[in-house]
Amino acid sequence: MKRREMLKLATFAAALLTITAILSGNHAFAQDKKWKIGFSQVTTIEPWRAQFNKDIIAEAAKHPEVELIITDGEDKTEKQVADVENLIRQEVDALLVSPKESAGLTGVVQQAIDAKIPVFVLDRNVDTKDYT
Numbered sequence: 001m002k003r004r005e006m007l008k009l010a011t012f013a014a015a016l017l018t019i020t021a022i023l024s025g026n027h028a029f030a031q032d033k034k035w036k037i038g039f040s041q042v043t044t045i046e047p048w049r050a051q052f053n054k055d056i057i058a059e060a061a062k063h064p065e066v067e068l069i070i071t072d073g074e075d076k077t078e079k080q081v082a083d084v085e086n087l088i089r090q091e092v093d094a095l096l097v098s099p100k101e102s103a104g105l106t107g108v109v110q111q112a113i114d115a116k117i118p119v120f121v122l123d124r125n126v127d128t129k130d131y132t
Contacts, residue, residue, distance in 0.1 A: 033065070034065055034066070034067050035063075035065055035066050035067065035093045035094075036066075036067045036069065036090065036091070036092045036093050037060070037066060037067070037068050037069070037092060037093060037094050037095075037096070038069045038070075038071070038084075038087035038090065038092035038094070038095045038096070039053075039056060039068065039069065039070045039071070039095075039096040039097075039098075040071050040073060040080055040083050040084045040087065040095070040096070040097045040098065040099075041053060041070055041071065041072055041073060041098055042073045042075060042080060042098050042099065042100045042123075043072065043073060043074060043075040043100075044072045045075065049098075053070055056068065056070070057070070069087060069090065069092065071083035071084075071086070071087065073100055075100060076100065077100045077101055077104035077105070080099070080100050080104075080105060081104065081105065081107075081108045084097065084105070084108040084109070084111075084112065085108055085111070087112075088108075088111055088112050088115055088117065091117075092117060093117070093118075094117065094118045094119075094120070095112050095117050095118070095119045095120070096119075096120045096122060097109060097119060097120070097121050097122065097126075098121075098122045098123040098124070099121065099123070099124045099125075099126055100124075101124070102124060102125050102126050103126075105126050106126045106128055109121065109126045109128060110128055113128070
C-alpha cells in the first residue's frame, strides 16, 4: 500500500474512532441529550473524502443521540473558516476539522478551543497545539 493511501486510511480511522469515542464515553448523558458533532471537510470533490463523509454519516446513523453536521469547504480556506465559525455559533459538542491549510484555519480552530469545544484535527495540522 502506498504511503498516501496509508495516510488516508489512518485519517479515516482516526475520525471514526474519534466519533465512536465521543459517543461511547458519554452513554450516561446520551439519554438526556442529543450530541451535536460538526465536521468541517475541506472538500467533497475528492473521491476518498466523499467516501469518508459517507462512512462517518453511516457511523453517526447508528447513534440516534447524535446530530452530525458536515460542511464542505469547497477547497477554499475562506469558506472553511466561515463554516467552522458557523459550527461554533451552533454550539457543537465536538468539532472535527480537516483543514485546507494549516495557517488559514489556526485562528478559527483556536476560537473553537476557546469556546471549550473539543477539536480533533485530521489530515493536516494547524499552527496550535491546543487541539485534542
